[in-house]
Amino acid sequence: MTATAHTTTTYRRTYFGLWAAAGLVFALLIAAGYPLVGVGAFALGALGATALQHRSSVVMFDERDTTVFQEAGANTVAAVGMSSAVVFPTLTALRALGVVEWPLWLAHLGWFVAGLFAIWGLMVAVARSKR
Amino acid sequence: MNNRLPALREGRGESQADLAAAVGVTRQTINALERDRYDPSLELAFALADHYDCAIEDIFSPEA
Numbered sequence: 001m002t003a004t005a006h007t008t009t010t011y012r013r014t015y016f017g018l019w020a021a022a023g024l025v026f027a028l029l030i031a032a033g034y035p036l037v038g039v040g041a042f043a044l045g046a047l048g049a050t051a052l053q054h055r056s057s058v059v060m061f062d063e064r065d066t067t068v069f070q071e072a073g074a075n076t077v078a079a080v081g082m083s084s085a086v087v088f089p090t091l092t093a094l095r096a097l098g099v100v101e102w103p104l105w106l107a108h109l110g111w112f113v114a115g116l117f118a119i120w121g122l123m124v125a126v127a128r129s130k131r
Numbered sequence: 132m133n134n135r136l137p138a139l140r141e142g143r144g145e146s147q148a149d150l151a152a153a154v155g156v157t158r159q160t161i162n163a164l165e166r167d168r169y170d171p172s173l174e175l176a177f178a179l180a181d182h183y184d185c186a187i188e189d190i191f192s193p194e195a
Contacts, residue, residue: 008157008158008159059151059152059155059156059157060157061157062155062156062157062160063156063160063171063172063174063175064156064157064159064160064163064169065157067169
């Protein structure tokens with residue numbers, strides 16, 4: 001492997017490592033009772049990752065990465081959509097029959113999924129209007 | 132899609148990293164192109180053709 005490849009890999013690992021560390025520290029500080037410090041730490045990590053991406057002299061991500069991320073995103077939306085189309089109606093029917101309870105967190109999850117697909121629909125409309 | 136990228140690159144004595152730097156992508160993308168695991172965008176195909184001073188169809192051809 002050449003020096004260039006090493007550099008690209010190193011930069012990518014650092015980039016994703018910064019985002020992961022920012023998220024982890026954020027969660028840990030919130031759990032420890034320091035939410036504002038957590039927000040500050042997350043902002044620092046996010047800023048560091050963004051600066052690294054924009055200031056690096058090597059190509060960190062290219063068109064193939066974009067294709068990979070698009071495919072992963074599409075698969076994620078499909079997986080969430082298909083599982084939601086099965087899970088929520090099934091649980092609703094079971095609840096109506098008195099078989100299961102409908103916990104509050106599931107209602108929140110349902111609204112999140114609904115919101116996610118509302119945004120997805122909006123993004124589809126925007127993308128289609130550009131073509 | 133079939134491609135003659137390895138032959139063209141090796142003919143010039145270039146490494147995958149050299150070619151990647153010349154056309155503005157990562158070495159991994161050049162490797163994926165050469166192994167027929169990724170089809171390039173038109174923009175990248177034109178950049179590769181420009182780099183080797185030939186037409187796109189001199190590098191890439193549809194699968195037989």
